[in-house]
Amino acid sequence: MSEAPVNLHKGLNAFHLWGIAVGLVISGEYFGWSYGWAQAGTLGFLITTALVAVMYVTFIFSFTELTTAIPQAGGPFAYALRAFGETGGAIAGFATLIEFVFAPPAIALAIGAYLNVQYPGLDPKHAALGAYIIFMGLNIVGVQIAATFELVVTVLAVGELLVFMGVVAPAFSISNFVAGGWAGQDTFSPAAIGGMFAAVPFAIWFFLAIEGVAMAAEEAKDPKRTIPIAYITGVLTLTALAFGVMLFAGAAGDWKSLADLNDPLPQAMKRVVGESSGWLHMLVWLGLFGLVASFHGIIMGYGRQIFALARAGFLPAIFARLHPRFQTPHLATLAGGAVGIAAIYSDNLVSIAGQSLTASIVTMAVFGALTMYIVSMAALFRLRRTEPGLARPYRAPLYPAAPLAALVMAAVCFVALVVYNLQIFVIFALVIAAGTAATLLIRRRRRAALPGRAAGELA
Template sequence: MQTETNGLHKGLNAFHLWGIAVGLVISGEYFGWSYGWASAGTLGFLITTMAVAAMYVAFIFSFTELTTAIPQAGGPFAYSRRAFGPVGGCIAGYATLIEFVFAPPAIALAIGAYLNVQFPGLDPKHAALGAYLVFMTLNIVGVQIAATFELFVTILAVAELLVFMGVVAPAFAWSNFAANGWAGADRFGLPAIGGMFAAIPFAIWFFLAIEGVAMAAEEAKDPRRTIPIAYITGVLTLTALAFGVMIFAGGAGDWRILSNLNDPLPQAMKGVVGESSGWLHMLVWLGLFGLVASFHGIIMGYSRQIYALARAGFLPRGLARLHPRFRTPHIATLAGGVVGIAAIYSDNLVTLAGQSLTASIVTMAVFGALVMYGMSLASLFRLRRIEPGLARPYRAPLYPAAPAFALVMAAICFVALVVYNPVIFAIFLVLMLLAVLAAKGLATPDPVAVQPISDPVP
């Protein structure tokens, strides 16, 4: 059994974990979601978001039972492996990895877009590269420093979203929000249901990656008490912010201008206060904190997922090395960064099924997330049946109705994604099949018992 002396450092309290939970996701309130307006219109996307929000609330209340019962860095990988064996663990682990490795490049490009508003001569890709280098370094230096920074920028990001809503509120009109609100409406004026289904990945972007707190479970103080607090307060915070930002941005002017942009909030505010307003400059600068919070937090998440998979033998064991001084998975952090940086410099060079690379990698991340949600919820049901004596400090409320609802919703979302994104699904499926085949038979008997590899102390 690994110990604190040779494993990940434990130093995160409930407030740190709330910061991670909200910070992982909060960039979804700043960009990405507005692509859903192009598919469904404001009213159609509002309905889609309500359904997805209900799924996430049910999911998090169910997922918390697993996180507190099995507080391991692998998160869904650990739960699914315990419930379904190595193949189940492999599917969940690699789906989570795809989610967490593909999300950061989209966020890094949005950071570049925000900086380009302030510095038009700055290449957004170079800014995105700089973000990777800075925040990979910060993650390597130490988890408590990284989590404290995450908490700080998350608080600023939440405050800035509230400021945005306050500044654009005087220009808000429901008639603006509802105008042309059903994208693709037929000749009878009925809403296009297809557009609402097509918008699902962008509604999920509002909440994507909140489950990443599970990957910090081994580094939490008293995880069976602190994780439920972080998850429940986090998902409620994010739900309120998602609806507030979407409704105020859509009602402040012509929402169609914002529907295909990486920086919808500055552009919405620009339409209200003008280009020279101090409010706009403040939003650009402080708005970066929301992007940074998610970017930094997801780097933390993907590094722990790579570490957990490598520790169990599903990836090369060298990726499970911990830094001899900081006790952080530094090789895993750098490995995920290489993939992200390659994706950044492929933007505008690559399109998939007519989508921009940003929209495509958002969709790819959502595919990974939905597979992971399904595997986690299935694990909850199976573990309740095969391990009734497992210590469960927190039990999912409204069981089995709430987790069943979340599982059905995840399945519906997944099918809709496949129908509307067949090319991206084919790429996702190939990646998953290659990963499972490569990892088959490599796993060690018990991932908890595997000692992490540390570089020798000089």
């Protein structure tokens, strides 16, 4: 028995990678974040978002060192495997898998809900299923085609956010934004601190999944040059958009009326231009691009993560197969989609801690992301110590302060998430433990079944 090495096609330039970086995240600028206002008020959430933004900027500037030094499709899994061995690699790989497999069903349901508004006879779940079929197919057809599509819809989504800010700008009033801005109160109080911690997941939603560019690193042209460009410009783009959207939406009127809505931007614009305005209809229709960009990009990410885990022996070898014509991980893409589709049709049938399944799996995705951030920063420190001679085309600025700041803030966010989502954390911990044990068992059995030389390569 032998396992031939498989390699992904290299066809992505810096613009493609920027489109993936921003596109993975940009749906978070359209919906989900406004629930942070319900927890912390505008001013409290502004502080929470500022701290989370610092975490992401320091994380990405540090994470880029790992991505350029080890440009493999597994991303965080590959870094942790090299730094901490099999167990560390399995934990990081499975945590990343939870983030990228559990986020798409929530976005697909949002796409379905949006289309249901326009076409009331269309079942949102069937629409979400259709989205999976279309975008899994697009990912399988070829990475360059998929990445070009991602770039186009991302540019349109960014442009639409800029249009939103421009249209509501005449109604901008800072007094609107600060009114009751501390957890619904006009003055800061101890209750606001708890609200700021409770709002952490919604601030993370502004940036969640940007690290997915690492999973496309193996398909990048000249990754030592293109990846730093994509990561740094991507995180700065998203930071500017996050604060711009939040400030302009909150200052255009009564922000409390937006705090519990899935569509805060159209509702904020409606107050300014009225329901019959062409600007509003444009925002509602083009808002789909933000959802599609993230959905499509995260499918690309989970396909590469499953592929990398399978290629390294942590998942069944079948998922490491590439399509004979398109050289894409087609079976890995379909496998992740099967999990997401099952979650879609379980929505409203299952609830956890009083939340819908959709809300719970979003929280699970955030738990996975924070675990991966912590392990990745720990891997950066360990590899600096154990492999000082490793080629590092890009080195983390302000080392060790920047990666340490990212590590500490990720740990604080993780603790806050546990405190406010204890039941979901217990489920997450059990899933991580079971997944890690299963992947380690699969790897050891596959290695034992291989002849000496091939087993050594798998090790």
